[in-house]
Amino acid sequence: MSPLLRRLRAxxxxxxxxxxxxxxxxxxxxxGLTVAVVALPLALGFGVSSGLGAEAGLATAVVAxxxxxxxxxxxxxxxxxxxxxxxxxxxxxxxYGPGGVLTVxxxxxxxxxxxxxxxxxxxxxxxPASVVEGFTLxxxxxxxxxxxxxxxxxxxxxxxRVLEVTWNAVEAFVRNPxxxxxALALGVAALMLGGARWRPGIPFSLVAVVAATVVAQAxxxxxxxxxxxxxxxxxxxxxxxxxxSAFGSLLAPAVAVAALAAxxxxxxxxxxxxxxxxxxxxxxxxxxGQGLANLVAPLFGGVPATGAIARTAVxxxxxxxxxxxxxxxxxxxxxxxxxxAPLVSKIPLAALAGVLIATAVRxxxxxxxxxxxxxxxxxxxxxxxxxxxxxxxxxxYAVIIGFLVAxxxxLRAVAKQARLAEVDFRADLPGEHxxxxxxxxxxxxxxxxxxxxxxxxAAHRFLLELAEVADVRVVILRMARVTxxxxxxxxxxxxxxxxxxxxxxxxxxxxxxxxxxxxLDSVGALELLRLDGREFATTPEAIAGARAHxxxxxxxxxxxxxxxxxxxxxxxxxAASVPVQPTGRPGGRTAKAGKTLR
Numbered sequence: 181m182s183p184l185l186r187r188l189r190a191x192x193x194x195x196x197x198x199x200x201x202x203x204x205x206x207x208x209x210x211x212g213l214t215v216a217v218v219a220l221p222l223a224l225g226f227g228v229s230s231g232l233g234a235e236a237g238l239a240t241a242v243v244a245x246x247x248x249x250x251x252x253x254x255x256x257x258x259x260x261x262x263x264x265x266x267x268x269x270x271x272x273x274x275x276y277g278p279g280g281v282l283t284v285x286x287x288x289x290x291x292x293x294x295x296x297x298x299x300x301x302x303x304x305x306x307x308p309a310s311v312v313e314g315f316t317l318x319x320x321x322x323x324x325x326x327x328x329x330x331x332x333x334x335x336x337x338x339x340x341r342v343l344e345v346t347w348n349a350v351e352a353f354v355r356n357p358x359x360x361x362x363a364l365a366l367g368v369a370a371l372m373l374g375g376a377r378w379r380p381g382i383p384f385s386l387v388a389v390v391a392a393t394v395v396a397q398a399x400x401x402x403x404x405x406x407x408x409x410x411x412x413x414x415x416x417x418x419x420x421x422x423x424x425s426a427f428g429s430l431l432a433p434a435v436a437v438a439a440l441a442a443x444x445x446x447x448x449x450x451x452x453x454x455x456x457x458x459x460x461x462x463x464x465x466x467x468x469g470q471g472l473a474n475l476v477a478p479l480f481g482g483v484p485a486t487g488a489i490a491r492t493a494v495x496x497x498x499x500x501x502x503x504x505x506x507x508x509x510x511x512x513x514x515x516x517x518x519x520x521a522p523l524v525s526k527i528p529l530a531a532l533a534g535v536l537i538a539t540a541v542r543x544x545x546x547x548x549x550x551x552x553x554x555x556x557x558x559x560x561x562x563x564x565x566x567x568x569x570x571x572x573x574x575x576x577y578a579v580i581i582g583f584l585v586a587x588x589x590x591l592r593a594v595a596k597q598a599r600l601a602e603v604d605f606r607a608d609l610p611g612e613h614x615x616x617x618x619x620x621x622x623x624x625x626x627x628x629x630x631x632x633x634x635x636x637x638a639a640h641r642f643l644l645e646l647a648e649v650a651d652v653r654v655v656i657l658r659m660a661r662v663t664x665x666x667x668x669x670x671x672x673x674x675x676x677x678x679x680x681x682x683x684x685x686x687x688x689x690x691x692x693x694x695x696x697x698x699x700l701d702s703v704g705a706l707e708l709l710r711l712d713g714r715e716f717a718t719t720p721e722a723i724a725g726a727r728a729h730x731x732x733x734x735x736x737x738x739x740x741x742x743x744x745x746x747x748x749x750x751x752x753x754x755a756a757s758v759p760v761q762p763t764g765r766p767g768g769r770t771a772k773a774g775k776t777l778r
Contacts, residue, residue: 212508249506252469253462289475301463318570333361368534660691
């Protein structure tokens with residue numbers, strides 16, 4: 181069997197998945213029914229909000245929900261239309277129309293399957309928590325603002341920028357107020373938020389939607405526009421929407437949709453793992469399941485789907501233990517589509533807007549945001565920047581920007597840890613030494629211990645500091661505490677040695693590790709240090725070589741061990757400051773050659 185076939189086979193369901201479904205079927209069926217009750221208003225709301233209609237949201241919840249449950253990598257994940265995906269789809273609908281969105285969904289499905297085959301799932305774990313929190317906050321803001329037109333009972337203004345659309349909707353409401361829609365939206369949102377605190381186990385989203393529908397029908401509230409007619413069942417699969425000539429222009433939005441589908445699904449699966457004991461998802465299988473779901477759902481008129489954190493959390497809290505619960509959720513929604521379409525069509529749009537406004541409010545975890553903002557200044561910056569970018573640009577750009585800024589700040593923090601510290605030689609010399617020896621060292625030699633990584637983020641700071649050394653005859657570079665070095669760091673080290681040599685300052689090195697030699701040798705830095713035996717195994721050997729040079733030997737002697745000590749036996753140095761006086765200028769100014777990078 182070829183490696184590709186083996187890889188594909190590893191992404192398919194296994195026997196253990198089906199065995200798990202038979203262990204607690206009653207609990208899983210009950211959990212699936214509960215999730216379906218919660219998911220129904222959300223599926224309708226996100227379908228309407230995306231611009232393709234409530235039927236698209238239901239089709240997505242049924243088709244994508246079932247496929248992702250069967251082929252995904254999590255036993256507890258519930259998939260369907262989500263607010264984050266809706267945020268991305270609105271501008272795509274405005275620009276390319278419904279057919280463009282369905283095509284984008286299929287392309288995104290192929291891309292996500294490709295990520296699964298390439299085993300990209302594991303890398304999603306490296307996204308910083310501050311980016312995730314900022315991303316979630318931004319999504320909540322966008323979802324809430326997207327509901328303003330329906331909540332105010334005005335036609336949705338043209339445009340694909342949520343702030344612009346919201347402002348135009350408010351202007352239209354001021355010109356022609358619709359207080360009926362406002363009352364329904366606020367009433368549904370208040371009942372959901374208040375009820376969740378009072379009785380968390382009751383699905384108040386469904387209760388609120390039913391109550392709003394009953395009120396609208398009983399009092400003939402014509403100002404509360406309903407969803408409208410829905411098909412009594414799923415449409416037959418079709419590729420009529422496919423336009424091959426538009427593939428080039430749709431590729432960029434498809435990449436954005438694929439990135440979001442992968443990101444949100446893996447985050448949701450990770451949340452499910454953290455809420456349980458003994459459950460662990462397979463990230464690559466999860467990507468495969470989500471890719472397959474997005475590939476097939478458009479055939480039935482469904483919008484792109486992802487793992488849904490809120491519905492997954494409900495699934496876990498109600499006792500689900502296998503994929504049977506998510507499959508049951510999809511089956512119940514399918515039954516509702518076939519049996520209750522006429523009733524569902526009477527739900528006021530303002531009521532669905534209230535559901536999504538409450539959902540947006542519940543997405544914001546104030547405690548998590550406060551903790552993240554207090555953690556470090558960098559975390560606070562990344563969180564705010566990601567949230568603002570989500571609101572002003574789009575979700576994928578927001579994640580990319582947040583990730584890049586977080587990476588840059590992390591490199592800056594790591595670079596600050598690379599310290600160039602002047603070292604007290606006396607901590608390195610064994611035994612007792614005469615005052616003359618210490619005076620010789622203090623007047624002519626300075627040593628620097630390099631702590632931490634010497635790589636591109638810290639190397640130039642190192643160059644600026646060390647190149648300013650003055651009024652000394654010998655510089656010793658202690659390399660034993662360098663944790664890593666890259667090509668940039670090696671080049672800068674070579675540049676430092678050359679600059680100091682041109683000024684008549686001899687540079688010695690001690691404690692170079694085997695892992696550092698490749699980078700140093702590749703740029704020629706080791707060749708400079710080997711010149712006349714200027715590389716030493718330990719600091720005492722380097723001091724002996726420096727002393728011999730200053731005594732007028734002219735050529736440095738071969739390295740010799742002091743008292744037989746090895747590098748491993750050398751006591752840990754301290755970072756004391758050693759004043760250095762220029763030769764031939766007694767009483768002259770003291771050169772503070774050693775500095776610590778802060």
